[in-house]
Amino acid sequence: MTQQQPIDEWLKELMQQDDPQLKMTDKQARIVAAAAEIFARKGFAAASTSEIAQQAGVAEGTIFRHYRTKKDLLLSIVxxxxxxxxxxxxxxxxxxxxxxxxxxxxxxxxxxxxxxxxxxxxxxxxxxxxxxxxxxxxxxxxxxxxxxxxxxxxxxxxxxxxxxxxxxxxxxxxxxxxxxxxxxxxxxxxxxxxxxxxxxxxxxxxxxxxxxxxxxxxxxxxxxx
Amino acid sequence: MTQQQPIDEWLKELMQQDDPQLKMTDKQARIVAAAAEIFARKGFAAASTSEIAQQAGVAEGTIFRHYRTKKDLLLSIVxxxxxxxxxxxxxxxxxxxxxxxxxxxxxxxxxxxxxxxxxxxxxxxxxxxxxxxxxxxxxxxxxxxxxxxxxxxxxxxxxxxxxxxxxxxxxxxxxxxxxxxxxxxxxxxxxxxxxxxxxxxxxxxxxxxxxxxxxxxxxxxxxxx
DNA sequence: TTGAGTAGTGAGTAATCACTCATTTTTTCC
DNA sequence: GGAAAAAATGAGTGATTACTCACTACTCAA
Incomplete structure (x- = not known):
């Protein structure tokens, strides 16, 4: 998929953050990547947190450990x-x-x-x-x-x-x-x-x-x- | 609201259709008007049929009497x-x-x-x-x-x-x-x-x-x- | 080794979703 | 005016929604 590559490239930078406050765990990075791909494909409103969790290979609760709401997740990307x-x-x-x-x-x-x-x-x-x-x-x-x-x-x-x-x-x-x-x-x-x-x-x-x-x-x- | 006027103008044409197959009842026209306004404001995915029905002053079932699905309603507008x-x-x-x-x-x-x-x-x-x-x-x-x-x-x-x-x-x-x-x-x-x-x-x-x-x-x- | 803190889990929650259908109301036409 | 047809209704359907929480797994400093 053509969309995967730029996301990965951009994610790499996010994960290699030196600031420990901005440092991501592996699963968090996969959440962001999955969310970005699904948001782009279906739109924010039509994207469900369960689908994001599934695509990221993560429990749904994990998303809300890192982001208080779905919109927070959107904003952290955008x-x-x-x-x-x-x-x-x-x-x-x-x-x-x-x-x-x-x-x-x-x-x-x-x-x-x-x-x-x-x-x-x-x-x-x-x-x-x-x-x-x-x-x-x-x-x-x-x-x-x-x-x-x-x-x-x-x-x-x-x-x-x-x-x-x-x-x-x-x-x-x-x-x-x-x-x-x-x-x-x-x-x-x-x-x-x-x-x-x-x-x-x-x-x-x-x-x-x-x-x-x-x-x-x-x-x-x-x-x- | 600035959005109301063009919708009405366009609706008038739809309602004055001579072709009886395309003729709308009053309630159907109100459904289309409400749907157009809400779709424009919140987006298709975030618009709920119940809200459309409420704004049109119509029972929710009435929407599905005229349009098989929510997407049909969108297409009929767009x-x-x-x-x-x-x-x-x-x-x-x-x-x-x-x-x-x-x-x-x-x-x-x-x-x-x-x-x-x-x-x-x-x-x-x-x-x-x-x-x-x-x-x-x-x-x-x-x-x-x-x-x-x-x-x-x-x-x-x-x-x-x-x-x-x-x-x-x-x-x-x-x-x-x-x-x-x-x-x-x-x-x-x-x-x-x-x-x-x-x-x-x-x-x-x-x-x-x-x-x-x-x-x-x-x-x-x-x-x- | 222990214990405190963080990351991750997944069943559970109430709310809301698009859509159905038996019933009632309105319109149409003779 | 009355019967047939069309339009409208709203309570009800199961599925899905974003989000919670009690709990487990893991990390790492002491």
Whole structure:
């Protein structure tokens, strides 16, 4: 199964935590892995704790020894992904990006796209769970808005402002520029995930990626009169 | 509640059906309305038939007199929206569009965008249910792929091919052009739905719409060397 | 070796689930 | 107005739900 691998990869990190408070027993890790797989496949509401326990090879009571409620289990899987989503944007190192490292917007775009694609590959199923459950959990929405949206938007606004002031971007509100660029990138990522990685698909990834970046760049370039 | 209105509007059409086989009793209509509201708010799996019956002011047994299972009820709400999604694309009248009516791609884009925005306003909550449930119902996925995707894609490919041959679009695969244009439009629609119609939002709809169309046009125009 | 603390268990709980069906109410049509 | 048909009812069904708890198994420091 294609979903197993990224979960394992992500789990490995969780289990190798040095902080003893976050350290997991073997059975706890199997619970999280089983829950993640079943949540992704059936959705949170349709997933039963008994099925999770069975798939994890664990007694049902064991789940509730580690997580007070089923929702706690969901949050323990889904919440960490949010901070991991923001991480590259708040990193000092990434902050330098828009000061002097990249001198063209499309270089910057390509860096972001490549960085986030790697992230997606490792966190696909957990992100799927997150996207599926956000509409039904106001606390998740709130957390996402405060932790992710605000931070990332603030950082990106700074970048866009700088490029616009340098005459490398069209004169539109930063929010509009970000919306256009981000929705185009999300479209690329979603189509790629849906049709790009199937067997009989004709999807030249590098070509599509380049076309996407070029499209954004032409759309956001200062019009030459 | 903002969700009530579009449901009612859509229900009115259902109830005014002339085909006696599709005619609904008053109570059946109330069941569908209640189900749509609760499915949208809590998700299909978390919605209970008893709650639907209560909100509809109907005995629980009445639901199962009209719908064999809870899933049948879901499908009766969600399936019709798919054909309504395709309708404008297979309409004769719309077919003429790309023969001689519109002579520029951005005129065509604006027509599509305006047409589909009207559709969205009337079918918001049902579309929300559809998007939320598609991942968990393979039969819905299959139906969507066959009924919507194939038809709409085929039609759009013809349009794009014609505009490209007339030298009005960049030389990229039609599928790529469609992906870029559609994902940008979806981004506009989604952001508009999330942040555009709130109270304290600064969202100049006409300006954003024009910026979006312009962005697509610049991105897809033949590059002038 | 012992004892304290943690991890794991699985039968048991009340509540809720989708769905049934015998019965009653309403509508239809002559 | 009365009989046949259709619509609606709600108590009842067994299955399943998330979660509890008394108990056992294991780990590890003293």
């Amino acid at each position: 919440a960490p992904v949010m901070t991991r989503l923001v991480t590259p944007f708040v990193l000092r190192d990434f902050g330098r990006v828009f000061e002097d490292r990249y001198d063209s917007f499309d270089q910057f775009l390509r860096a972001v796209i490549e960085n986030r694609i790697l992230f997606l590959k490792k966190n696909m199923s957990i992100l799927k769970i997150f996207v599926q459950e956000v509409p039904f959990h106001p606390d998740l929405q709130e957390q996402f808005q405060k932790v992710v949206l605000k931070q990332v938007l603030a950082r990106m606004t700074v970048i866009v402002d700088r490029f616009r002031e340098d005459g490398m971007l069209i004169d539109l509100p930063s929010s509009t520029i970000i919306r256009l660029a981000v929705s185009t990138m999300i479209g690329y990522v979603v189509v790629r995930a849906l049709y790009g990685e199937k067997e009989g698909a004709e999807w030249d990834d590098e070509q599509e990626r380049q076309a996407t970046i070029d499209f954004i760049m032409r759309g956001l370039a200062v019009p030459t009169p | 399936a019709p929206v798919m054909t309504r999604l395709v309708t404008p694309f297979v309409l004769r009248d719309f077919g003429r569009v790309f023969e001689d009516r519109y002579d520029s791609f951005d005129q065509f884009l604006r027509a599509v965008i305006e047409n589909r925005i009207l559709f969205l306003k009337k079918n918001m909550s049902i579309l929300k249910i559809f998007v939320q449930e598609v991942p968990f119902h393979p039969d819905l996925q299959e139906q969507f792929q066959k009924v919507v995707l194939k038809q709409v894609l085929a039609r759009m490919t013809v349009i794009v091919d014609r505009f490209r041959e007339d030298g009005m679009l960049i030389d990229l695969p039609s599928s790529t052009i469609i992906r870029l244009a559609v994902s940008t439009m979806i981004g506009y629609v989604v952001v508009r739905a999330l942040y555009g119609e709130k109270e304290g939002a600064e969202w100049d709809d006409e300006q954003e719409r024009q910026a979006t169309i312009d962005f697509i046009m610049r991105g897809l125009a033949v590059p002038t060397p």
